[in-house]
Amino acid sequence: MNPEPFLQLDRVIHEKGRLAIMSMLAASPELSFTELRDALIMTDGNLTTHIRALQQEGYVAVAKSFQNRRPLTTCSLTPAGRKAFAEYINLLERIVQQSRPQ
Amino acid sequence: MESNWAAENLQTIRTLMERSALYRHALAPIMLFAGALGVAAATTGLLLHFDSMRAFGTLWLGTAIVVVVGVFVIARRQTVKDHEPFWSPPTRRVGQALLPPLLAGMCLGFVFMFVGLANPVTLTFIWLLFYGCALHSAGFFMPRGMKWFGWIYVASACGILCFLAVVQPKVEISAHWFMGLFFGALHVAYGVYLYLTEKGKNAA
Numbered sequence: 001m002n003p004e005p006f007l008q009l010d011r012v013i014h015e016k017g018r019l020a021i022m023s024m025l026a027a028s029p030e031l032s033f034t035e036l037r038d039a040l041i042m043t044d045g046n047l048t049t050h051i052r053a054l055q056q057e058g059y060v061a062v063a064k065s066f067q068n069r070r071p072l073t074t075c076s077l078t079p080a081g082r083k084a085f086a087e088y089i090n091l092l093e094r095i096v097q098q099s100r101p102q
Numbered sequence: 103m104e105s106n107w108a109a110e111n112l113q114t115i116r117t118l119m120e121r122s123a124l125y126r127h128a129l130a131p132i133m134l135f136a137g138a139l140g141v142a143a144a145t146t147g148l149l150l151h152f153d154s155m156r157a158f159g160t161l162w163l164g165t166a167i168v169v170v171v172g173v174f175v176i177a178r179r180q181t182v183k184d185h186e187p188f189w190s191p192p193t194r195r196v197g198q199a200l201l202p203p204l205l206a207g208m209c210l211g212f213v214f215m216f217v218g219l220a221n222p223v224t225l226t227f228i229w230l231l232f233y234g235c236a237l238h239s240a241g242f243f244m245p246r247g248m249k250w251f252g253w254i255y256v257a258s259a260c261g262i263l264c265f266l267a268v269v270q271p272k273v274e275i276s277a278h279w280f281m282g283l284f285f286g287a288l289h290v291a292y293g294v295y296l297y298l299t300e301k302g303k304n305a306a
Contacts, residue, residue: 019111023118028191031122034184039121072187089115095108 005094012057013088017042017050022077022085025060030076051075059084125192125244127180130296135176136169137289144282153276158222159215162229162281163208192243199239207232222277223266230259230284251292255284 013022020040024031031039037047054060059081063074077085143165146152152161181188207229214220220228234255241249262280 019115020118023115024122027119027122030191032187032190035190040118070182074187089112092108092112092115096112 005091005098009091010084010088012053012059013084015050017046018054019088021047021050021054021075022059022081022088025075025077026082026085030063030074033073033075036075054081057081057084125196125240127177127184128296129244129248130293131176131180132173133289133293133296135172135293137286137291137293139165139169139172140284140286140289141282142286144278144286147278147281148276152278153222155218155220155222155225156215158277159211159225162285163211163215166208195243196240199243200236203232203236203239207236223275223280224263226277226280226284227259227263230255230280233285234259254288258284 013019017040021036024036024039033047033051036042036051037044040047042050051060051062055062058078061076061078063076065072065074143161147158147161152158177193178188181190210228210232211225214225214228234252234257236252237255238249238252241247241252
């Protein structure tokens, strides 16, 4: 088996928690912090750490606003994040295809 | 080995992407509210003998408008409480799925009401069919058996319409009984079921 696709996997996305966040955001234009936290059953601290890592990589954009005088934090994928996520999926598919019997 | 892991990861990604698109707010209060109003409207119709097409249509279309406004208020309160945007993508998808069948049913109701093309019983089953289709469409973006709930309406409407057409009962049954049963009691029953089974405020 060619190990090349595996070696090309993005290490930032590859982590379980961050991959879950990226997957959720890939299917929605944006999600609030609470929506992500509740859907992924993560603690506030854990989610914040992962989002910060993705933000530093330029994959996730975080917007802070107010709704009904309460703070609202929303997250969305940046174009770079969307591209990196698509590449990650492509690599996974290549790994699966490589090991299929010819 | 490596491919198993990759395939599992792809499956997890797919599941998460699907879950992300679901409307996750609690539906029990909405169902209970709609059901309670349905029962109240049916009782009003039966007691005050709103049997003419116009009286029947006015009562139930009026009730439908009140339900829509009430559902909007309940959903809005939930999102405010949860610090979430109201018009989120899942809400938008559910709204888009519900709108065409509900609008078509409402339009037919108005037309039948003013032109007198059908009797209240026929109109009831037309509404049930459209409502069932609306719930089934919305069920693609909602958890907790909403598609099955839609199917109950569609199947019941078809079944009872066929039964009435074939048997043609001598005894006249007021359409309010059907409306109260399907738009009132059935919603209340589903609301109670959801209330007992939904975990916490968000049932994902």
